[in-house]
Amino acid sequence: MKKKRVICAMSGGVDSSVAAAFLKKRGYDVIGIFMKLWAEDTGQKKENICCSREASTAARKVCQKLDIPFYIVNFAEEFKKAVVDYYIKEYEEGRTPNPCVICNRDIKGQILMKKALEIGGDFLATGHYVRIIKKGNRYHLLQSVDKIKDQTYFLWTLTQKNLAKMLFPVGSFTKLQVREMAQKWHLPTAERKESQGICFIPDRDVSGFLNRYAKKLTKKGAICDINNKKIGIHNGLINYTIGQRERLGLGGPKSYYVVELKVEENILIVGDEKDLYKKKLLATDLNWINKPSKNIGARIRYGHPIEECKITKIDRGKTTVTFQKSQRAVTPGQSIVFYNQEEMLGGGFIAKNT
Incomplete structure (x- = not known):
């Protein structure tokens, strides 16, 4: 044979x-x-x-x-x-x-x-x-x-x-x-170290890479708190992500976290860590390897725990996901991936948190 x-x-x-x-x-x-x-x-x-x-x-x-x-x-x-x-x-x-x-x-x-x-x-x-x-x-x-x-x-x-x-x-x-x-088996790679980070950014300088290639969101703008009070200047929204605390350029003893990127207004919204927690999100571009079950969990980033959630009726590849517990730093662009115990059922892209 x-x-x-x-x-x-x-x-x-x-x-x-x-x-x-x-x-x-x-x-x-x-x-x-x-x-x-x-x-x-x-x-x-x-x-x-x-x-x-x-x-x-x-x-x-x-x-x-x-x-x-x-x-x-x-x-x-x-x-x-x-x-x-x-x-x-x-x-x-x-x-x-x-x-x-x-x-x-x-x-x-x-x-x-x-x-x-x-x-x-x-x-x-x-x-x-x-x-x-x-x-x-x-x-x-x-x-x-x-x-x-x-x-x-x-x-x-x-x-x-x-x-x-x-x-x-x-x-x-x-x-x-x-x-x-x-x-x-005496393989030559037995002791070879694992590669980490984004493969096409070997120096891990994501900000430097984006500032060389991106044509949008590179202009400076206002940093505002959640009450829309201006408290600083950002270096272009391209350099920030939800949950980020470092490199905000805000002095003083208070710790601020990136809560939202207002693209149309070119404003970076920052707040306290508690402002990062959300229970709902909109997921798009859904792909189901197998149909979702009643008992479903999801993770919103790699290495994150699988948390219990519910999904609404799926319409045109979109669904609203509601978690039992609030999730920290739900980030648009990242994947939400669904599980039933050990089985991965499918996923989608996070469009926005609500």
Whole structure:
């Protein structure tokens, strides 16, 4: 019987390395594929973290160790258009985006998936910490065994069509177990550190990046308290997000937090920490992997606890979400992701808090 072929997305990290090794040991015909993504050309050596020379070299060495083919695909143009331009535009509209969500939807879920199928793949595998099971004719996405590393929050845009062709081998293990497997199998990436931050902003200077590329919300304007009293000057709304406390330029002993960005008036509203708490939000662009149940919870950012909530009738991809407890710093542009216990059901984008 012909082996099932799996195209494994290789990042040069330990998770995707173990995913590839695990699949080969399970009898799959594995091919490693490394994505070359967009990196800012500033005249300095600023490589995209996810596709640096170091990362590609590490991925290649793993594939050599496993004796599997290794290919590099250049998705720089597609990544710039789908992810980077989206990221800049969202900030220009006064929202705080999560580029990983869009990358998983448009790059991995569509462009890379298409490439995987074109080269004869039966499945696309990644090193995400999630689990997938099939019940009847439907696929269900579950939180990983390692709840700290769980990445279901970033995958709410996937569809049943995606899941039918995807494998997530490391989701059934803890990070410690993944490291131990890498060491046991003598993989070159066994001790490689994890990359953190936004991959196309390697120096982590988000403000600097936005001020180089954004064309809106860069002008100075008034900082007002929640009673609309002017108390300072901001450096352009592009530099602020809900819940921010640092770099506000407000003197005195009192701590202020960003509560709202009034884009039309170019005003930054600040207040006390208690002013950050909201019970309701409007979610848009909803995607349901499986239908919501009566007992539903949601998280409003990565790493945030899943909190009980209720959703109103869904209309044209929109719904109002009401939490049982007030949530801190509900931020437009971020994702709200819905759960029924361990299962991630779907999600949407936060349009506004109310």
